[in-house]
Amino acid sequence: MNPASRLLRPAALALASAIAAQAGAATVSMAFGDNLPPYILVREDAGIEVEIVREALAWRGHALQARYLPMGRIPPSFKARQVDAIMMDVGEDMTPHGGYYGAPPVVYDNVFYTLKSRRLVIRKPQDLVGRSVMSFVGAANRYPVWLAGLSRNDYVENNHQEVQPQLLALGRYEVVLSDRSVFRYYARSKPGFVMPAVDEHSVIQADPNDYRPVFRDAAIRDDFNAGLAHLHKSGRYRAIYDKYLKD
Structure with a gap:
């Protein structure tokens, strides 16, 4: 193998891995509350909670499609299969309805x-x-x-x-x-x-289990958890909070 090939091989492997990850990428429709600054900002399609979920999903290539609903309509939207995921279950267990719980992206105090x-x-x-x-x-x-x-x-x-x-x-x-x-x-x-x-x-x-997202697809749940762990480890998680809460 010539020197040029040796240099190209790591890049090619990285590209192949990225393509493989993207092959399973999905657009994930998720129901959030319909405005809860600074966690959810509907007009901006942003907020602490929304940004953390979006970036955690993007870690393995998934795209977030946020849908903003009154809190009382969030569980019914999941049970009726109108969305792929919900940010929280509002106190109603979604496991019997095909839900897979992820790690909490935020914990309300x-x-x-x-x-x-x-x-x-x-x-x-x-x-x-x-x-x-x-x-x-x-x-x-x-x-x-x-x-x-x-x-x-x-x-x-x-x-x-x-x-x-x-x-x-x-x-x-x-x-x-x-x-x-x-x-x-x-x-x-x-x-x-x-x-x-x-x-x-x-x-x-505060109970972190109260604020876990629920996914219909276990594999996407796992990808989300991995992305969330990366945000914590990299410092990006704290940076998102500081962006909205620092005066």
Whole structure:
């Protein structure tokens, strides 16, 4: 073998590997929530969550086709085979419906918010009884110990989390359950609105299993997991977070 051939051989092998990987590439339609800055930005087809999933799939050649739906429609869209994957199951096990769970691309840090001026203490589920509580869709399924026992008059789930800071400030609700980054984003996104001082009651233990994507194809799930591991190892995962959260 001449020297030129020796030089070309590694490049040829790399190209062959890339072609082989691309041969199994697919366009993956995945249902996400219909706007949850900074994790999901529908108009920009971007956000922390969307970018991480897109780049993890792309690691082995797959292309993401994001579809944005209200949270309550995400599980039905998978069961009806309208999408190839969903970002999370909203508290409903998708395994009986042909779902393969992947590793969590993000973990939401959900806390209870109250106005500091109210001096409320939340340490146990009983502390919410009789309080007006607002949360996101699917929260009672995620945290039944805390929320399932609240009366319908006191508890509401709303798909539009952008109203949470304002309604808390106005006293429409005494308690709001939200992810820290989501709440902070909305608290400072409305021109002229100044969020009063709040207390954060961090009493819910984050469970990564609550935020796992579900795929219909086990091989694509495996490719996604490999891509996500690469994002963590390479530092790209942290860079995506910093892009959206650094002031």
